Amino acid sequence: SQTIHQWPATLVxxxxxxxxxxxxxxxxSNPNLYWYRQAAGRGLQLLFYSVGIGQISSEVPQNLSAxxxxxxxxxxxxxxxxxxxxxxxxxxxxxxxxxxxxxxxxRLTVV
Amino acid sequence: xxxVEQNSGPLSVPEGAIASLNCTYSDRGSQSFFxxxxxxxxxxxxxxxxxxxxxxxxxxxxxxxNKASQYVSLxxxxxxxxxxxxxxxxxxSGYSTLTFGKGTMLLVSP
Numbered sequence: 001s002q003t004i005h006q007w008p009a010t011l012v013x014x015x016x017x018x019x020x021x022x023x024x025x026x027x028x029s030n031p032n033l034y035w036y037r038q039a040a041g042r043g044l045q046l047l048f049y050s051v052g053i054g055q056i057s058s059e060v061p062q063n064l065s066a067x068x069x070x071x072x073x074x075x076x077x078x079x080x081x082x083x084x085x086x087x088x089x090x091x092x093x094x095x096x097x098x099x100x101x102x103x104x105x106x107r108l109t110v111v
Numbered sequence: 112x113x114x115v116e117q118n119s120g121p122l123s124v125p126e127g128a129i130a131s132l133n134c135t136y137s138d139r140g141s142q143s144f145f146x147x148x149x150x151x152x153x154x155x156x157x158x159x160x161x162x163x164x165x166x167x168x169x170x171x172x173x174x175x176x177n178k179a180s181q182y183v184s185l186x187x188x189x190x191x192x193x194x195x196x197x198x199x200x201x202x203x204s205g206y207s208t209l210t211f212g213k214g215t216m217l218l219v220s221p
Contacts, residue, residue, distance in 0.1 A: 032207045034208070036211075042213065043199075043211050043212060043213035043214065044155075044199065044211040046208055046209075046210075049207070049208055051207070059208075090154055090155075094207055098157070098160050099145050099157045099160055099201075099209075100145075100157070100201075100209060101157075102154040102155050102156070103154060104153075104154055105153075105154045107152075
Protein backbone atom coordinates (compact mmCIF):
# COMPACT_ATOMS: atom_id res chain seq x y z
CA SER A 1 0.00 0.00 0.00
CA GLN A 2 1.06 3.56 -0.61
CA THR A 3 2.66 5.64 2.13
CA ILE A 4 3.13 9.40 2.11
CA HIS A 5 5.94 11.09 3.98
CA GLN A 6 5.41 14.74 4.71
CA TRP A 7 7.57 17.11 6.73
CA PRO A 8 7.94 19.09 8.84
CA ALA A 9 4.99 18.44 11.15
CA THR A 10 4.84 22.00 12.43
CA LEU A 11 6.35 25.21 11.20
CA VAL A 12 6.29 28.80 12.46
CA UNK A 13 7.46 31.33 9.91
CA UNK A 14 7.51 35.14 9.84
CA UNK A 15 5.59 37.10 7.25
CA UNK A 16 7.63 37.57 4.11
CA UNK A 17 9.83 34.52 4.63
CA UNK A 18 10.08 31.70 2.06
CA UNK A 19 8.46 28.30 2.38
CA UNK A 20 9.28 24.82 1.17
CA UNK A 21 7.19 21.79 2.10
CA UNK A 22 8.12 18.39 0.76
CA UNK A 23 6.10 15.27 0.21
CA UNK A 24 7.38 11.89 -0.96
CA UNK A 25 5.42 8.76 -1.78
CA UNK A 26 6.32 5.09 -1.38
CA UNK A 27 4.60 1.98 -2.57
CA UNK A 28 3.26 3.17 -5.89
CA SER A 29 4.46 4.62 -9.16
CA ASN A 30 3.00 7.30 -11.41
CA PRO A 31 0.65 8.54 -8.70
CA ASN A 32 -1.55 11.60 -8.95
CA LEU A 33 -0.37 14.00 -6.25
CA TYR A 34 -2.25 16.82 -4.55
CA TRP A 35 -1.65 19.68 -2.15
CA TYR A 36 -4.59 20.71 0.01
CA ARG A 37 -4.85 23.40 2.67
CA GLN A 38 -7.25 23.33 5.60
CA ALA A 39 -7.64 26.71 7.30
CA ALA A 40 -9.33 27.09 10.66
CA GLY A 41 -13.08 26.72 10.28
CA ARG A 42 -12.83 25.94 6.59
CA GLY A 43 -12.87 22.82 4.52
CA LEU A 44 -10.10 21.23 2.53
CA GLN A 45 -9.09 23.53 -0.31
CA LEU A 46 -7.33 22.01 -3.30
CA LEU A 47 -4.24 24.06 -4.13
CA PHE A 48 -2.36 22.06 -6.77
CA TYR A 49 -2.46 18.68 -8.39
CA SER A 50 -0.07 16.79 -10.60
CA VAL A 51 -0.62 13.80 -12.88
CA GLY A 52 3.05 13.41 -13.80
CA ILE A 53 6.59 14.74 -13.53
CA GLY A 54 6.69 18.44 -14.32
CA GLN A 55 2.90 18.62 -14.74
CA ILE A 56 1.26 20.99 -12.28
CA SER A 57 -2.26 22.33 -12.29
CA SER A 58 -3.20 25.22 -10.03
CA GLU A 59 -6.67 25.50 -8.59
CA VAL A 60 -6.33 28.72 -6.65
CA PRO A 61 -4.35 31.83 -7.71
CA GLN A 62 -2.13 32.88 -4.81
CA ASN A 63 1.48 33.34 -3.82
CA LEU A 64 2.15 29.60 -3.61
CA SER A 65 3.70 27.37 -6.25
CA ALA A 66 4.28 23.66 -6.63
CA UNK A 67 6.80 21.49 -8.40
CA UNK A 68 7.20 17.80 -9.10
CA UNK A 69 10.86 17.15 -9.84
CA UNK A 70 10.55 13.36 -9.52
CA UNK A 71 7.75 10.85 -9.96
CA UNK A 72 7.13 10.46 -6.24
CA UNK A 73 8.15 13.88 -4.96
CA UNK A 74 5.89 16.93 -4.69
CA UNK A 75 7.03 20.28 -3.32
CA UNK A 76 5.00 23.29 -2.22
CA UNK A 77 6.80 26.62 -2.14
CA UNK A 78 6.37 30.30 -1.53
CA UNK A 79 8.79 33.16 -1.98
CA UNK A 80 7.07 35.40 0.57
CA UNK A 81 4.55 34.12 3.08
CA UNK A 82 1.41 36.03 4.02
CA UNK A 83 -0.54 35.79 7.26
CA UNK A 84 -3.37 34.23 5.25
CA UNK A 85 -1.09 31.31 4.32
CA UNK A 86 -1.44 29.87 7.82
CA UNK A 87 -3.17 26.52 7.88
CA UNK A 88 -2.84 22.76 7.83
CA UNK A 89 -1.15 21.65 4.60
CA UNK A 90 -1.85 18.15 3.41
CA UNK A 91 -0.22 16.18 0.65
CA UNK A 92 -2.37 13.46 -0.87
CA UNK A 93 -1.77 10.68 -3.32
CA UNK A 94 -4.08 8.77 -5.59
CA UNK A 95 -2.43 5.54 -6.65
CA UNK A 96 -3.99 2.24 -7.64
CA UNK A 97 -6.00 2.11 -4.43
CA UNK A 98 -9.39 3.72 -4.10
CA UNK A 99 -9.61 7.30 -2.97
CA UNK A 100 -6.84 9.47 -1.64
CA UNK A 101 -4.19 8.65 0.90
CA UNK A 102 -3.13 11.66 2.93
CA UNK A 103 0.18 12.46 4.53
CA UNK A 104 0.34 13.44 8.18
CA UNK A 105 0.27 17.15 7.33
CA UNK A 106 2.22 20.29 8.17
CA ARG A 107 0.70 22.86 10.46
CA LEU A 108 2.01 26.23 9.30
CA THR A 109 1.66 29.36 11.40
CA VAL A 110 2.72 32.62 9.81
CA VAL A 111 3.49 35.29 12.41
CA UNK B 112 -18.68 25.94 -8.93
CA UNK B 113 -18.91 22.38 -7.68
CA UNK B 114 -20.06 22.27 -4.09
CA VAL B 115 -20.39 19.72 -1.35
CA GLU B 116 -22.55 20.69 1.59
CA GLN B 117 -22.56 19.22 5.07
CA ASN B 118 -24.09 20.31 8.34
CA SER B 119 -21.18 21.47 10.49
CA GLY B 120 -22.73 20.08 13.68
CA PRO B 121 -21.80 19.13 16.25
CA LEU B 122 -23.99 16.07 16.05
CA SER B 123 -24.25 14.61 19.54
CA VAL B 124 -25.32 11.01 20.11
CA PRO B 125 -25.09 8.71 23.11
CA GLU B 126 -22.87 5.67 23.05
CA GLY B 127 -24.55 2.75 21.31
CA ALA B 128 -26.86 4.92 19.20
CA ILE B 129 -26.92 5.30 15.42
CA ALA B 130 -25.24 8.43 14.06
CA SER B 131 -26.51 9.71 10.72
CA LEU B 132 -24.33 12.07 8.71
CA ASN B 133 -25.59 13.72 5.55
CA CYS B 134 -24.08 15.34 2.49
CA THR B 135 -25.44 16.93 -0.68
CA TYR B 136 -23.51 17.76 -3.82
CA SER B 137 -24.11 20.06 -6.76
CA ASP B 138 -22.41 18.29 -9.69
CA ARG B 139 -24.90 15.88 -11.18
CA GLY B 140 -22.08 14.22 -13.15
CA SER B 141 -20.19 13.08 -10.07
CA GLN B 142 -19.48 9.37 -10.05
CA SER B 143 -17.53 8.57 -6.89
CA PHE B 144 -18.30 9.42 -3.30
CA PHE B 145 -16.11 9.11 -0.25
CA UNK B 146 -16.35 9.49 3.51
CA UNK B 147 -13.26 10.44 5.48
CA UNK B 148 -12.81 10.64 9.22
CA UNK B 149 -10.55 13.31 10.68
CA UNK B 150 -9.54 13.38 14.31
CA UNK B 151 -8.56 16.75 15.74
CA UNK B 152 -5.10 17.76 14.57
CA UNK B 153 -4.74 14.72 12.33
CA UNK B 154 -5.03 14.10 8.61
CA UNK B 155 -8.18 12.58 7.08
CA UNK B 156 -8.46 8.81 6.69
CA UNK B 157 -10.74 7.04 4.24
CA UNK B 158 -13.48 4.97 5.86
CA UNK B 159 -15.98 4.35 3.06
CA UNK B 160 -16.52 4.85 -0.64
CA UNK B 161 -19.56 4.28 -2.82
CA UNK B 162 -20.17 4.43 -6.55
CA UNK B 163 -23.66 3.01 -7.08
CA UNK B 164 -27.09 4.01 -5.86
CA UNK B 165 -28.19 2.20 -2.75
CA UNK B 166 -26.47 1.06 0.41
CA UNK B 167 -22.97 -0.23 1.05
CA UNK B 168 -22.12 -1.75 4.40
CA UNK B 169 -18.71 -2.21 6.03
CA UNK B 170 -18.82 -3.30 9.64
CA UNK B 171 -20.60 -0.64 11.69
CA UNK B 172 -20.60 1.79 8.77
CA UNK B 173 -23.19 2.07 6.00
CA UNK B 174 -22.90 4.53 3.12
CA UNK B 175 -26.06 5.43 1.22
CA UNK B 176 -26.17 7.09 -2.19
CA ASN B 177 -29.09 8.63 -4.05
CA LYS B 178 -27.85 10.18 -7.27
CA ALA B 179 -31.29 11.43 -8.29
CA SER B 180 -31.45 13.50 -5.10
CA GLN B 181 -27.69 14.20 -5.14
CA TYR B 182 -27.47 12.96 -1.60
CA VAL B 183 -24.94 10.82 0.26
CA SER B 184 -25.16 9.70 3.84
CA LEU B 185 -23.12 7.74 6.35
CA UNK B 186 -24.67 5.74 9.16
CA UNK B 187 -22.59 4.63 12.11
CA UNK B 188 -24.23 1.91 14.17
CA UNK B 189 -23.40 1.24 17.81
CA UNK B 190 -21.54 4.55 18.04
CA UNK B 191 -18.49 4.58 20.30
CA UNK B 192 -16.70 7.52 21.96
CA UNK B 193 -13.75 6.71 19.68
CA UNK B 194 -15.99 7.63 16.73
CA UNK B 195 -15.94 11.24 17.91
CA UNK B 196 -14.30 13.10 15.03
CA UNK B 197 -15.11 15.28 12.04
CA UNK B 198 -16.52 13.37 9.07
CA UNK B 199 -15.74 14.72 5.62
CA UNK B 200 -17.80 13.96 2.56
CA UNK B 201 -15.88 14.06 -0.73
CA UNK B 202 -17.06 13.87 -4.32
CA UNK B 203 -15.01 13.34 -7.45
CA SER B 204 -14.98 16.45 -9.58
CA GLY B 205 -13.02 15.55 -12.67
CA TYR B 206 -9.31 15.19 -13.43
CA SER B 207 -9.08 12.79 -10.48
CA THR B 208 -9.65 15.62 -8.03
CA LEU B 209 -11.96 15.45 -5.05
CA THR B 210 -14.12 18.25 -3.70
CA PHE B 211 -14.61 18.07 0.04
CA GLY B 212 -17.36 19.35 2.27
CA LYS B 213 -16.43 21.27 5.39
CA GLY B 214 -17.24 18.29 7.55
CA THR B 215 -19.64 17.37 10.32
CA MET B 216 -18.34 17.08 13.86
CA LEU B 217 -19.65 14.01 15.65
CA LEU B 218 -19.59 13.76 19.44
CA VAL B 219 -20.38 10.41 21.04
CA SER B 220 -20.97 10.63 24.77
CA PRO B 221 -20.31 7.64 27.08
